[in-house]
Amino acid sequence: MLLRAIVAPDDATVGDDLGLTTVSGAAVAALGSPWDKGRVAGEPDLLDHHRIIQSVFERVPCLPARFGSVFPDEDALHSRLVKREVDFASQLARLGHRCELAITCAWRDNGVSSPVSIVPASSGRAYLERGLQRSRGDREREVRAEAIAARLRTELATEPAFVRHRTCPRPAVAVSMSALVTRDEINGISSRLERVGAQLPDVTIVVQGPWAPYTFAVSK
Amino acid sequence: MTREPATLDVPLVELVDRLLNRGVVLTGELTISVAGVDLIYLGLSVVLSSVDTIRRAGAEV
Numbered sequence: 001m002l003l004r005a006i007v008a009p010d011d012a013t014v015g016d017d018l019g020l021t022t023v024s025g026a027a028v029a030a031l032g033s034p035w036d037k038g039r040v041a042g043e044p045d046l047l048d049h050h051r052i053i054q055s056v057f058e059r060v061p062c063l064p065a066r067f068g069s070v071f072p073d074e075d076a077l078h079s080r081l082v083k084r085e086v087d088f089a090s091q092l093a094r095l096g097h098r099c100e101l102a103i104t105c106a107w108r109d110n111g112v113s114s115p116v117s118i119v120p121a122s123s124g125r126a127y128l129e130r131g132l133q134r135s136r137g138d139r140e141r142e143v144r145a146e147a148i149a150a151r152l153r154t155e156l157a158t159e160p161a162f163v164r165h166r167t168c169p170r171p172a173v174a175v176s177m178s179a180l181v182t183r184d185e186i187n188g189i190s191s192r193l194e195r196v197g198a199q200l201p202d203v204t205i206v207v208q209g210p211w212a213p214y215t216f217a218v219s220k
Numbered sequence: 221m222t223r224e225p226a227t228l229d230v231p232l233v234e235l236v237d238r239l240l241n242r243g244v245v246l247t248g249e250l251t252i253s254v255a256g257v258d259l260i261y262l263g264l265s266v267v268l269s270s271v272d273t274i275r276r277a278g279a280e281v
Contacts, residue, residue: 006244046239050235050239064244065243065245065246066240066241066242066244066245067239067243069245069246071246077246100238102235104234170233176234176237178238206231206234208231208234211238214238214239214242214243217242217243218242
């Protein structure tokens with residue numbers, strides 16, 4: 001049994017509609033799918049996981065499960081669920097009616113504006129200078145990325161707890177941000193981000209979602 | 221908000237990062253064996269942000 005999502009007990013019938021197995025507790029219900037023990041996951045399984053969560057999320061509030069929680073059977077899942085259901089019920093009440101927007105600022109130069117030569121350094125001094133150059137470039141990128149993140153946060157104008165971000169998580173990305181929003185806020189936010197994007201010459205903003213609140217559904 | 225060649229991989233990587241690193245966890249048996257995650261990693265080719273997850277998975281399996 002592969003865990004897909006957590007929903008309120010009253011919403012558990014959505015599992016029947018989607019062909020999922022429902023394991024009910026007193027305060028929440030878990031939705032899962034059959035999964036053969038020992039089966040190795042691949043890319044299609046990962047994307048299926050997202051599609052199933054989105055199908056649930058489009059119908060009822062839910063907490064998405066991180067990919068990879070497998071249980072031998074429904075009883076094993078139930079025994080785990082009952083230990084955590086108070087926490088999950090609390091999170092559902094807090095997050096369930098909100099969705100996640102993934103806001104990514106990608107460097108327009110793909111993170112290689114100052115490529116470092118692949119030719120071996122001709123001397124120790126050249127090697128050190130090249131490392132210094134790389135380090136300085138990284139710091140400048142980090143500072144710039146933080147400034148962009150601050151600008152986005154201002155535009156989002158939402159509670160700080162509803163926005164999380166990382167700067168320079170990968171060479172091509174300046175900012176990876178998650179915003180917890182209501183559905184009626186999405187159009188306004190998208191318009192504001194589009195306006196900001198036009199004013200930032202060094203990054204391209206990509207907005208994805210609405211998704212289930214992956215980033216804000218946590219296990220304590 | 222346009223998509224340019226440099227950003228084409230961004231959407232998938234951002235999604236995969238969330239699928240592997242975020243969301244609630246009920247500690248079950250982790251199904252992503254090192255080999256399995258390697259397959260995912262190679263298949264997507266750019267899942268750089270999930271390297272830590274891969275390492276954790278390897279440590280826990």
